[in-house]
Each structure stands twice: as C-alpha cells, then as structure tokens.
Amino acid sequence: MTAARLRPDRPLTRLLDGLPAALAVVVGAAAMIVYSVGQWRAMQVPSWDLAIFSELAKAYSRLEAPVVPIKGEGYNLLGDHFHPLLVLLGPVWRLFPTPLALLVVQDLLLAISAWPLTRLATRLLGRLAATVLGLFYVLSWGFQGAVASQFHEIAFAVPLLAWAAVAFVEGRWRSCALWLAPLVLIKEDLGLTVLMAGLAIALRGWQGAAQQPTHRGPAWWRRLSTARLGVLVALFGAAAFLLTVLVLLPALSPSGTWEYGLTGGGGADTSLIARLLSSEVKLQTLGALVGTAGLIGLTSPWMALVLPTLSWRFLSSNEFYWGWQNWHYNAILIPIALGALLDAVARLQAAPDAPATEVPGTPTPGTQQPDPEAPHATPGWSAVPMWARWAAALGVVLPLATGLLTLRDLPLWSITRSGYGAPSPRTQAAAQVMDLIPAGASVETDLGLLAYLVPDHTVYWVGTSEVDTDYVVVDSLSSAWGGNPPTDAAAWATGQSQNGAVYELVLDEGGYQLARRVS
Incomplete structure (x- = not known):
C-alpha cells in the first residue's frame, strides 16, 4: 500500500x-x-545582455549564425557561452522583432x-x-x-x-x-x-x-x-x-x-x-x-x-x-x-x-x-x-x-509604487535620435539605447567596437561612461577612429548626442 x-x-x-x-x-x-x-x-537598462540576445535572435530569425557585433566584429556568440538551444528564439523574433x-x-x-x-x-x-x-x-x-x-x-x-x-x-x-x-x-x-x-x-x-x-x-x-x-x-x-x-x-x-x-x-x-x-x-x-x-x-x-x-x-x-x-x-x-x-x-x-x-x-x-x-x-x-x-x-x-x-x-x-511603468521623460528625445538613423545603418552606442536600436540597425557597443560605424549615439546618463561621458559625440567618435573617419554632430537633445559619419 x-x-x-x-x-x-x-x-x-x-x-x-x-x-x-x-x-x-x-x-x-x-x-x-x-x-x-x-x-x-x-x-x-541594467546590462547589455538583452541587446546581445536580441542580436542573436535576429540572426537566428534569418537562419544565420549568431554573430553579435555588440560583442565585437564577427563575434559568434556560441563562442561566448554554448547555448545552441537559443535557436528557438529565431521564430519568436520573426513574429515579434x-x-x-x-x-x-x-x-x-x-x-x-x-x-x-x-x-x-x-x-x-x-x-x-x-x-x-x-x-x-x-x-x-x-x-x-x-x-x-x-x-x-x-x-x-x-x-x-x-x-x-x-x-x-x-x-x-x-x-x-x-x-x-x-x-x-x-x-x-x-x-x-x-x-x-x-x-x-x-x-x-x-x-x-x-x-x-x-x-x-x-x-x-x-x-x-x-x-x-x-x-x-x-x-x-x-x-x-x-x-x-x-x-x-x-x-x-x-x-x-x-x-x-x-x-x-x-x-x-x-x-x-x-x-x-x-x-x-x-x-x-x-x-x-x-x-x-x-x-x-x-x-x-x-x-x-x-x-x-x-x-x-x-x-x-x-x-x-x-x-x-x-x-x-x-x-x-x-x-x-x-x-x-x-x-x-x-x-x-x-x-x-x-x-x-x-x-x-x-x-x-x-x-x-x-x-x-x-x-x-x-x-x-x-x-x-x-x-x-x-x-x-x-x-x-x-x-x-x-x-x-x-x-x-x-x-x-x-x-x-505609483507611476510604475510610465514612459521615461526621455522617451521623446530617444525617439528623435532613432528617427534620424536610417534603417539598416550601423550604430555605435553605449547602454542607453543599445537594445532599442537592434531591430532596425547593426549595433556595436562603445566598449568593444573597432569599426567606424555610420552613426554614433552617446547617452550622457549611461553607466557605460562611469560618470564621465564625452561632451561632444562627434569629436569623441572622430578621435576614436582608427581609419581617419570624421563625424559631425546632428542632434543634441535630452542628454543624447547623435553624430553622423561624413567621411
């Protein structure tokens, strides 16, 4: 019994x-x-993980290897941690990008x-x-x-x-x-x-x-x-x-x-x-x-x-x-x-x-x-x-x-708590930044808009990128800068270039600066 x-x-x-x-x-x-x-x-934005896995899901949705530019140019994320089961995110991204x-x-x-x-x-x-x-x-x-x-x-x-x-x-x-x-x-x-x-x-x-x-x-x-x-x-x-x-x-x-x-x-x-x-x-x-x-x-x-x-x-x-x-x-x-x-x-x-x-x-x-x-x-x-x-x-x-x-x-x-989930006061400024970046353009940025830019752009992180991207976005409030963000995104991006690229500032709004590559 x-x-x-x-x-x-x-x-x-x-x-x-x-x-x-x-x-x-x-x-x-x-x-x-x-x-x-x-x-x-x-x-x-507590970390860069969401943006990283979003790039992975985006790649899988295209039946491509999980190359994640945020980690570095040509970086295969399967070499970071071994997680092939995440291929299941591909169909999810295909339906909800x-x-x-x-x-x-x-x-x-x-x-x-x-x-x-x-x-x-x-x-x-x-x-x-x-x-x-x-x-x-x-x-x-x-x-x-x-x-x-x-x-x-x-x-x-x-x-x-x-x-x-x-x-x-x-x-x-x-x-x-x-x-x-x-x-x-x-x-x-x-x-x-x-x-x-x-x-x-x-x-x-x-x-x-x-x-x-x-x-x-x-x-x-x-x-x-x-x-x-x-x-x-x-x-x-x-x-x-x-x-x-x-x-x-x-x-x-x-x-x-x-x-x-x-x-x-x-x-x-x-x-x-x-x-x-x-x-x-x-x-x-x-x-x-x-x-x-x-x-x-x-x-x-x-x-x-x-x-x-x-x-x-x-x-x-x-x-x-x-x-x-x-x-x-x-x-x-x-x-x-x-x-x-x-x-x-x-x-x-x-x-x-x-x-x-x-x-x-x-x-x-x-x-x-x-x-x-x-x-x-x-x-x-x-x-x-x-x-x-x-x-x-x-x-x-x-x-x-x-x-x-x-x-x-x-x-x-x-x-x-009262007001939880209300849109950020910076939402409008962030939207202005993203509206000025054409779909398909490459962008180097810090943590602030990292994940938000992934769906329509090729995104790099300021801490790992060695590429002269089409645009550079600096969020002065991002923790990525350790409290010392660049005062001029265009000057910073031009100075960081290893190939002599030149950038100009096209937007400075709500703590965001957007610089565009001109040469």
Whole structure:
C-alpha cells in the first residue's frame, strides 16, 4: 500500500486540484510581464545582455549564425557561452522583432515552471499548501532577480529542471534523464549540474528507491538498472561539459579559449578557499537558498544540483556572482531547492505505511502506472508520526517566511509604487535620435539605447567596437561612461577612429548626442 490514498477521479476533483498550479502560473506570468513592460517603457537598462540576445535572435530569425557585433566584429556568440538551444528564439523574433518579446518569453518560461512543481505539491500536501508554495516559487527571489536583469539564456533551463525534479521525486528515472539532457545545450556549466543529477539518480537506485518500471525483473535488477542509468546520466553531463569547454568553445571563441574560468581578476582574495569562505553576501545567498529548500530539502540528494552553480560563483572574484537579490544567476537554484523540499516531504509521507523505498503515488511492480499529471491522490498524513508532520510543516513554512521577509527588498515590489511603468521623460528625445538613423545603418552606442536600436540597425557597443560605424549615439546618463561621458559625440567618435573617419554632430537633445559619419 502506498502512503497516498486514492480517491475517485472525478472531473471536478481534477479541476480543483489543477487550480493551485494554474493560479501560480497566471499570477507569476502576469506580475513578471507587467514588470518587464514597465521596465521597457521606462527605458531601464541594467546590462547589455538583452541587446546581445536580441542580436542573436535576429540572426537566428534569418537562419544565420549568431554573430553579435555588440560583442565585437564577427563575434559568434556560441563562442561566448554554448547555448545552441537559443535557436528557438529565431521564430519568436520573426513574429515579434523587438527585444521586449524576449523579456516576455523569459517571463513565460519562469512562470510555466511552476506548473509541475505546484501539481506535485498538491498531490503531496493538498491544495492550500500547494497554492502558497506555488505562489512563493513563482515570485521567488531568484526569479525576480532574473526578470530585473532582463533576458538571459538560463531562463530555458528553469522549466526543464522543474519537470526533472518532479520526475525524480516520483521515481520516473528515464523521464528525469530526458528532461535533464537538453540542459547541456543551454549553458556549458550545466553539464556539471547534469552530472550531479545523475549521481542523485544513481544513489536513489542503489538505495532501492521505487520506480515506475518499464521492464520486469527482481528488485535487485531494477535497483541496478536505475543506478546504471544514473551513472550514464552523470557521465553524459561530465562529457558534455568537457567537450564544450575544451573543444567547442575554444573553437568558436575569438580568443581561442574558454573565457569564463575561476580566475577572473579584480578581487583581493588570492586563493580559491578564501574566495569560497569570504563575504557576508555569500552567506546571505546560502541562507536564502536554505530557506527556499525549507531546511529539510538539504536531506535530499537532489539538492546537490546546486553545488556546481554555487561553486563557480563563489570561487570567482567577480562580486556580481555572489548576491541573492540581483541578476539571473539564482534562477536555476529555485526549482532545484523546491524540488528537494518536495522530495523530502515525499519521503516523510511514505515512511509509516509504505516501505522506505517507495515513493507516494508510485505503483508496485505489476500494477498499472498512473498518469503523473493526474492529481488523484490525497496525502495520507493521518498515519504519519508527529515528528514527521512537524518536519513537513517546517519545510512548508520556511520558504513562505523567506518570501515574506524578502518581499520589500526585491524588484517586483516596485510594481506597487505609483507611476510604475510610465514612459521615461526621455522617451521623446530617444525617439528623435532613432528617427534620424536610417534603417539598416550601423550604430555605435553605449547602454542607453543599445537594445532599442537592434531591430532596425547593426549595433556595436562603445566598449568593444573597432569599426567606424555610420552613426554614433552617446547617452550622457549611461553607466557605460562611469560618470564621465564625452561632451561632444562627434569629436569623441572622430578621435576614436582608427581609419581617419570624421563625424559631425546632428542632434543634441535630452542628454543624447547623435553624430553622423561624413567621411
């Protein structure tokens, strides 16, 4: 007998059990899209990433290699990070040729990842607990930082990890492996995440965790098969990582090397151990992560998937990698942590009236396999010892407390402020600049209008360009200048030219200067 008791599978029951997941997806998508649209209208530009990926999507929409002039003349972005799965952005750009479309795609990817995890929470904990957990998840600190920093390839990894986590908890090992495999096509370091996932599967198989079998055989043979599958997944992840960083990235990179190691300069720490243990912000990130996993999630082998990401971030001397409030680096940690929490809850629930190796909702050999998406099981908590109930309650309460404590410190809180999303006061001046640049012209600029110019122009960034472009745009308020922007865009562009190009100033309005090449 499993720890989850079956109840009649009525249409109304199925509908009600799907509401928590649907609510999480809709609320999350709506909140994130409202934030992204407001950020776009207000012309807030946190980094050059959105412009870079917009040039990539633009190239893919033309069935071209992802050459991104913002990174440098002829720069193939597959040599920066290995993310061939981003070819899926090509059709999106073809239909909606605007960087805003990429922001909406990211918002939807993050939101839809709440579906499988909230459905699993419903089966394990009931509708109320699943609703609050789903809402916490989709509005979590890791997702808000990703949305605020705008588009990044890591968004494609989040739903894959969410579905893989659910398959892991339910003992569907082959499904788990299939969800994990595409991660190596999203970012090179995710091969190490797949490695850790494979080891987690192998451990569960070796321990004799129940599975939804696809073939018959004695228990020891099924355990061996699961462990063997886990080892193969781990080897696949490791091989993909090594192939990517030692062969593919060096072959595609202009520098001929993998450009992202652990020795990035600038920090005062001189040893890896010192970097790992230093800085209060690293401890804050770990605290937020432990809270998301409800503490009990640390007992799940699935939690080990966070180790590669945390390691390369904390061992780097780049302080941008360490924090919990900003940027996109925390997004993939969230489905891992909640998956580990639900895995721990499933183990607690299975303990009293099922063998310790059986997963709630998993059929014994010879029984019909249930549809994992059909929420027909009611948790049987009445038979669970009191200590296990308290542990599960702690696991649910801690993420919610984490969410409430960090609510006002996170980007989406700004939606509640009056006037959020109003057009920037500089919108009219920016429009004047862009109207004066003919479609198809090449433009060198800073961060201010970088993404906004991509749809109709070939865009270069002032920090990497060695090309004499048709136009140069200087935004005096852009952070790219470090508070010391050129006072005359034409004189600056003429002075920067390596081929004797001459520019004239054609517009000086609202903090923007536009210079045109005349010879």
